[in-house]
Amino acid sequence: MERLLQRDGVVRLLSLLLAFILWVQITDARSADVTRRLTAVPLRAEHIGPDLVLQAPQALPPVDVTLQGPARDVERVRPDDLAAVIDLAGLGPGQMHTVRVQVRGLAPTVSYTVEPNVVSVFLEQRVSRPVRVTLGQPEIARGDQKYVLRLLRDQVQILGLRPNVDRVARVEAVVDPASLDGAGQREASLSAVDASGMEVQGVTLDPARVPVEVSVVRLPPARDVPVHPRFAGSLPEGYTFSVSVTPSTVKVRGPRERHDGWQEVATEPINLTGQTRPFAVQVGLILPPGAESMDYQSATVSVNVTELRTERVLADHPLAIRGVGPGLVARAAVEGVTVRLQGPKLALDRLDPALFDVRVDAAGLGPGRHLLEVRYDTPPGITVVSVNPSAVEVVISKSPNE
Numbered sequence: 001m002e003r004l005l006q007r008d009g010v011v012r013l014l015s016l017l018l019a020f021i022l023w024v025q026i027t028d029a030r031s032a033d034v035t036r037r038l039t040a041v042p043l044r045a046e047h048i049g050p051d052l053v054l055q056a057p058q059a060l061p062p063v064d065v066t067l068q069g070p071a072r073d074v075e076r077v078r079p080d081d082l083a084a085v086i087d088l089a090g091l092g093p094g095q096m097h098t099v100r101v102q103v104r105g106l107a108p109t110v111s112y113t114v115e116p117n118v119v120s121v122f123l124e125q126r127v128s129r130p131v132r133v134t135l136g137q138p139e140i141a142r143g144d145q146k147y148v149l150r151l152l153r154d155q156v157q158i159l160g161l162r163p164n165v166d167r168v169a170r171v172e173a174v175v176d177p178a179s180l181d182g183a184g185q186r187e188a189s190l191s192a193v194d195a196s197g198m199e200v201q202g203v204t205l206d207p208a209r210v211p212v213e214v215s216v217v218r219l220p221p222a223r224d225v226p227v228h229p230r231f232a233g234s235l236p237e238g239y240t241f242s243v244s245v246t247p248s249t250v251k252v253r254g255p256r257e258r259h260d261g262w263q264e265v266a267t268e269p270i271n272l273t274g275q276t277r278p279f280a281v282q283v284g285l286i287l288p289p290g291a292e293s294m295d296y297q298s299a300t301v302s303v304n305v306t307e308l309r310t311e312r313v314l315a316d317h318p319l320a321i322r323g324v325g326p327g328l329v330a331r332a333a334v335e336g337v338t339v340r341l342q343g344p345k346l347a348l349d350r351l352d353p354a355l356f357d358v359r360v361d362a363a364g365l366g367p368g369r370h371l372l373e374v375r376y377d378t379p380p381g382i383t384v385v386s387v388n389p390s391a392v393e394v395v396i397s398k399s400p401n402e
Contacts, residue, residue, distance in 0.1 A: 033069060034068070034070075034071045035066060036066070036074050036077070037065070037066045038064065038066075038077075038079055039062075039064045040062040041062055041064065041065050041079065041082055041084045043061060043062060043084045043085070043086065043101065044084070044085055045086050045088050046086070046089075047087055047088050048088050049091070049092070049123075051125055051126045051127070052088075052091075052125055052126070053123070053161060054088070054122075055122040055123065055124050060086075060121075061116070062084075063084050063101055063115060063116060064114070064115045065084065065112055065114055066112060066115075067112050069107070069109045069111060070109050070110075073110050074110055077106065077107075077110065082104070082106070083103070083104040084101055084102070084114065085104060086099040086102070086119060086121065088121070092123065093123045094123070094124070094125070095122070096120055097120065097121050097122070098118050098119070099119060099120075099121060100118050101114045101116065101119060124163065125161070125162045126161055126162075127160070127161075127162050128157055128160075129157070129165065130156070130157055130158075131155065131156060131157075131158045131171045132154060132171070133153065133154050133155060133172075133173050133190065133210060134170055134171070135172070135212075136172040136173060136174045138150075141219060141295050142177065144218065144219050144221070145218055146216070146218075146219050146293075147180045147214050147217075148214070148215045148216075149212050150212065150213045150214075150215070151173060151188075151211075151212055152185070152210065152212060153210040153211060156171055156190065156205050156206060156210065157206045158171070158192060158206075159204045159206065160202055160204060161202060164200055164201070164202040164203050167194045168193070168203060169193060169195040170193060171191070171192050171193070171205060172190070172191055172193055173188035173212065174188055174189055174190075175187075175212055176189075182214075183214055183215050184213075185211055185212070185213055185214070187209045187211060188209060188211075189208070189209055190208060190209060190210065192205060219253055219293070220253045220254055220255065220293075221253065221254075221255075221259070223251070223252055223262060225251075225262045225263070225265050225288070226248060227245045227247065227248055227249060227264070227265050227267065227299050228264040228265065228267070229243055229283075229299075229301045230266050230267055230268070230269050230270065231269060231271075231272050232269040232270065232272065232273075233271045233272045234273065235273075235275055235276075236274065237346070238307060239276060239305055239306065239308055240305075240307075240308045241272070241275075241303050241304060241306070242303075242306075243301060243304070244301075244302045245299050245300070245301050245302075246300045247299060250265055250285065250296045251294065251295040252288060252291045253292050253293045253294070254291040254293075258289075258290035258291070261289070262288045265287075265294065266286045267283045267284070267285060268283045268284045270303065275303070277305055278303065278305050280300060280301065280302045281300070281301055281303075282299070283298060283301055284298050285297060285299055307345065307346065309342065310342070310345045311340060311341065311385070312340075312348040312351070313340050313341070314338070314339040314353050314356065315336075316335075316336035316337075317338065317353060317356070317358055318358070319332055319334065319336055319360065319392065320360075321359070321362055322359050322361055323362045323363030323364070323365075325363075325365070325366070327398060327399050328367065328399060329397055329400075331395050332360065332394050333392055333394070333395075334389065334392055337358060337387055337392075339356070339384065340385040340388075341379075341382055341383065341385065342383045342385050343379075343382035343383055344381060344382075347381045348382065351379060351382065356376070357377055358374060358375075359375055360372035360373070360374060360375065360392055361375060362396060365396055367396050367397050369394075370393070370396065374389065374390055374391060
């Protein structure tokens with residue numbers, strides 16, 4: 001019995017020893033350092049200053065985070081526990097900032113590296129200011145009556161990023177003509193435009209619509225009258241032009257007994273001096289005598305300026321014979337040809353006939369009669385319309401001195 005008890009004690013002691021060894025091994029394994037990589041972790045910005053906006057925040061790139069530390073701490077990290085952030089506290093607008101990426105939500109025993117570890121961001125300032133409202137079309141004519149519009153509110157607030165707000169020159173109010181069916185109050189939609197009249201995107205108007213009072217005025221009878229552009233000055237020598245006008249006709253209103261006297265609506269003078277290329281200009285229209293109103297106050301005149309094309313004839317132009325072999329002589333049936341040229345007047349006037357080479361090529365030909373094609377080099381910008389004759393008989397014979 002005593003031996004049995006002693007043997008049981010030894011077994012228990014060995015069991016405790018084995019359990020202790022196993023615990024030590026497990027503890028060492030969970031305490032050993034391991035590395036773990038998390039990819040495409042979202043990156044967000046924190047502590048952006050008041051009235052500042054991160055330009056294109058959706059462009060913040062995801063980052064890859066590599067963790068290192070005890071296995072028990074690294075393995076329990078879930079991707080949702082991590083926060084990859086850039087701290088924008090104290091950073092101002094209008095310039096590029098390079099900011100270090102930080103990772104939060106980790107145990108103190110876990111270290112990390114980030115790729116990329118810095119990102120570049122640009123901050124813009126959100127501003128607001130009052131802007132004056134103008135009517136894009138204060139009068140709208142329909143049939144024999146005219147709708148006269150008057151703004152009941154001529155100022156709104158514009159909000160947005162500073163570069164966009166600074167571009168805004170004015171706010172235009174537009175009333176849908178289809179909504180005009182009599183006098184009364186209507187709402188006009190608003191759009192912010194720059195100095196050239198192009199709409200500026202990325203801004204908000206408060207309010208987005210303004211009230212407009214509409215009154216109706218009966219119009220005198222109208223007649224369609226063609227628009228005739230007037231010009232001042234002249235093009236440089238050697239140039240000509242053609243014209244198109246938009247609109248080509250306008251409705252002119254006034255007493256019916258004056259209608260027959262309105263043969264044209266003249267534009268303000270358009271200066272042609274020094275113009276050598278096509279151009280377009282918007283000019284005012286001059287109200288004909290006795291007229292009361294027109295449906296357009298200006299027109300766009302497109303002036304197509306081109307070089308004046310003409311012809312020049314080189315009569316009895318010298319014909320050269322080239323390539324005559326050694327010991328041979330050549331004689332053409334004619335000594336000159338007639339060349340008809342076409343092109344810009346200035347280019348034709350400047351052409352030196354002595355530099356215009358007209359020839360036949362006798363290279364490789366022996367004694368006898370040969371019908372040779374007349375050849376030439378076309379001058380730049382000029383067209384050779386015809387050469388007469390286009391082929392010449394050439395007689396080749398041995399030189400008398402041979």
